[in-house]
Amino acid sequence: MDNVKEDVKFKSVLNEASKKKAREELNELNESDRAIAVQTFRKWILDQDYIRTPTDFGFLLRYLRVRKFSQLGARQTLENYWTSKTSTPEWFKDVDPSDPGIQVILRSGYVMSPKLYDSNGRRLVFDRPGRLDADTVKRAGGIATVFKTICMFVDWVNTDENIQVNGIQVFADLSNVTLSSVTTLWTAENGKRLMHFYQNSAPSRIKQVHFYSEPVFFDAVFALMKPLIKQKMRDRLFLHGNSMVNVYKEIEKCILPDEYLPDDYNGPSAGPESKIIDDMIAEMTQPAFSDYIKKLSSGEYGIDFDKKKTFDGAPSESFRKLNVD
Structure with missing residues (x-):
């Protein structure tokens, strides 16, 4: 539950207009729903042995936002992101x-x-x-x-x-x-x-x-x-x-x-x-950014293609929300 405790520290800096758009266009309804969505997403990631990725709140949130809080969409985009970075190291390694x-x-x-x-x-x-x-x-x-x-x-x-x-x-x-x-x-x-x-x-x-x-x-x-x-x-x-x-x-x-x-x-x-x-x-x-991008490109994260072969293809859908105590 350490990640969940860290999630509490996340403070959104969205302005009021952006908050309104997030609700109306991205299904980012409120802070509680947002937290549950991130925790659901993180649980799926931790269950996938072939993906190594940061799981902090802010990092995962951007994948949910770009796919309008679809869990399946966020998983696909995250997997594509790390597949690109792993398969093209000359573009993404040691930045x-x-x-x-x-x-x-x-x-x-x-x-x-x-x-x-x-x-x-x-x-x-x-x-x-x-x-x-x-x-x-x-x-x-x-x-x-x-x-x-x-x-x-x-x-x-x-x-x-x-x-x-x-x-x-x-x-x-x-x-x-x-x-x-x-x-x-x-x-x-x-x-x-x-x-x-x-x-x-x-x-x-x-x-x-x-x-x-x-x-x-x-x-x-x-x-x-x-x-x-x-x-x-x-x-x-x-x-x-x-x-x-x-x-x-x-x-x-x-x-x-x-x-x-x-x-x-x-x-x-x-x-x-x-x-x-x-x-x-x-x-x-x-x-703030330099340390972040260096860690992101250090080789610590990516896709293990050999392990991925043991999984059943594309990310599967699950319930949008997960109740977390």
Whole structure:
């Protein structure tokens, strides 16, 4: 019962709007139901000899939230998460935000997220592959470091409780992307792995994906990726061409960096990119996240595929609630 005693110490930092959405959209009805759901989930994990995972309240809660408190859904996502991390160690093993190679990718501005919320409580995540030229990738230590940084970044964003409830918008700025850079970075195998991680493994609620400044070969590349994208996600894709005016119709200016705003705009913003990146790296390298991601990637956790063979395939359903004394 030590875990249950530790659960009492968990204090949610959801704001009132997020609490309301959690009740209405995620079936997170109240603190008591939430605690029972986490304890039910944990009991199932401890009964599975092939999964090694953290079982603290906050970690398990994000998997329940992303699957709207379905026990079966949370189990599937957690198992997918550790299957991805175990089967692709070059992306997920020994992750340190202070690693020089990871720092090179972060400093490039390839992935970035201002710690601000729009009127729907969502955060904006930037994906800018045009920032990665061959020299940057080489200085970082190779393609594996790029994907290690991406996946670490996803874990970082998902530690934000309000984002676990409200989700994110992705702004894919494809400016300066060349066909050679795409084919080098996004091989068929890399694309398949990353799409699986985004859609099936990461506890992320991706609400919209916005493409800006799509290159002339975008349609051809997208046609190759399309079979990997679930219909629900396809319905959330927006193509804006080179029109920031169209972007402003979907993404509120107050969460955009200064560099993406009109010259005559005087309202609130996310500030300059350089500060956003500095703040992001500062938070990632603080012990709260740095120690967490190092432990998560230490090899202590994962899937034992040999032991998994003795189990009956996919996670099975059980009662949503478990009465715990």
